[in-house]
Amino acid sequence: xxxxxxxxxxxxxxxxxxxxxxxxxxxxxxxxxxxxxxxxxxxxxxxxxxxxxxxxxxxxxxxxxxxxxxxxxxxxxxxxxxxxxxxxxxxxxxxxxxxxxxxxxxxxxxxxxxxxxxxxxxxxxxxxxxxxxxxxxxxxxxxxxxxxxxxxxxxxxxxxxxxxxxxxxxxxxxxxxxxxxxxxxxxxxxxxxxxxxxxxxxxxxxxxxxxxxxxxxxxxxxxxxxxxxxxxxxxxxxxxxxxxxxxxxxxxxxxxxxxxxxxxxx
Numbered sequence: 001x002x003x004x005x006x007x008x009x010x011x012x013x014x015x016x017x018x019x020x021x022x023x024x025x026x027x028x029x030x031x032x033x034x035x036x037x038x039x040x041x042x043x044x045x046x047x048x049x050x051x052x053x054x055x056x057x058x059x060x061x062x063x064x065x066x067x068x069x070x071x072x073x074x075x076x077x078x079x080x081x082x083x084x085x086x087x088x089x090x091x092x093x094x095x096x097x098x099x100x101x102x103x104x105x106x107x108x109x110x111x112x113x114x115x116x117x118x119x120x121x122x123x124x125x126x127x128x129x130x131x132x133x134x135x136x137x138x139x140x141x142x143x144x145x146x147x148x149x150x151x152x153x154x155x156x157x158x159x160x161x162x163x164x165x166x167x168x169x170x171x172x173x174x175x176x177x178x179x180x181x182x183x184x185x186x187x188x189x190x191x192x193x194x195x196x197x198x199x200x201x202x203x204x205x206x207x208x209x210x211x212x213x214x215x216x217x218x219x220x221x222x223x224x225x226x227x228x229x230x231x232x233x234x235x236x237x238x239x240x241x242x243x244x245x246x247x248x249x250x251x252x253x254x255x256x257x258x259x260x261x262x263x264x265x266x
Contacts, residue, residue: 025142025144028151029135032135033132034195035195036132036195037130037192037193037196038195040130040132042194043254044130044252044253045252046087046251047086047249048084048085050082050247051082051093051245052245053082053242054078056071058242059074061241061243076108077108077111077112081095082119083096084119084120084246088127088131090120091119091120091122091123091124093120095112115242118236119234119242119244121214121216121234122229122232123229123232125203126201129187129198130198134164135164136155136157139157140155141156142154142155142156149167150169151170152166159180161177161178161179162175162176162177162178162179171189172187174187183203184203184204185203186202187200187202188200188201192220193227197218197220199217200216200218202215202216204237214235214237216232216234216235217231217232218230218231218232223251224251224253226253228251230245231245
């Protein structure tokens with residue numbers, strides 16, 4: 001009996017090895033997509049939150065101090081409450097219960113308008129990652145190329161043309177987009193309870209012009225089972241950063257049902 005066991009073990013070592021075939025593009029994409037926390041792919045329909053923004057802090061960031069002449073403007077702006085509504089189509093900011101009347105203060109009107117744009121941009125920059133549209137969808141053609149540093153993912157489809165770089169663990173590190181608009185970006189992620197969360201993204205022109213560069217940074221809060229932005233920092237190139245936070249968030253979730261069109265009568 002001992003001899004039979006020995007022969008069996010020797011034969012195991014002599015068995016021909018089976019080469020492992022390269023992972024298919026489809027399998028790689030599926031594995032990549034599963035790494036990220038994309039709440040809008042997990043039944044999140046929309047959310048809206050109150051925005052907290054410290055105008056005095058912003059003046060200090062911009063000017064190094066709060067000049068006495070700027071104090072009335074800062075206090076007037078601070079008295080305007082805002083909420084932001086976010087769904088897959090974008091972010092919309094509104095003053096509550098109504099838009100402020102700054103007809104007598106042009107400076108305050110300009111700052112209010114700038115804040116509205118910056119806050120919406122802060123959430124709009126997060127949306128491609130929260131919806132997973134940064135990765136190929138639908139009929140978009142794509143291909144992975146193995147690199148020493150990881151992978152290059154090329155994609156091309158209706159209104160979409162881009163190249164992404166991923167590390168060996170399939171984390172997106174940077175990309176160049178030609179369509180729907182021409183820009184480049186670099187990303188950093190952090191682990192979350194449902195996958196990787198966008199920690200920061202830096203965007204800019206592919207031409208190398210730094211004037212249009214901006215960096216967006218995020219921390220997160222759990223709301224009704226979803227990880228939503230808590231602290232958001234928008235840092236435009238050569239300008240002071242804008243820091244704001246989201247609170248009192250209300251979530252709408254549900255299952256999207258795709259209904260086929262009725263048959264055409266003949």
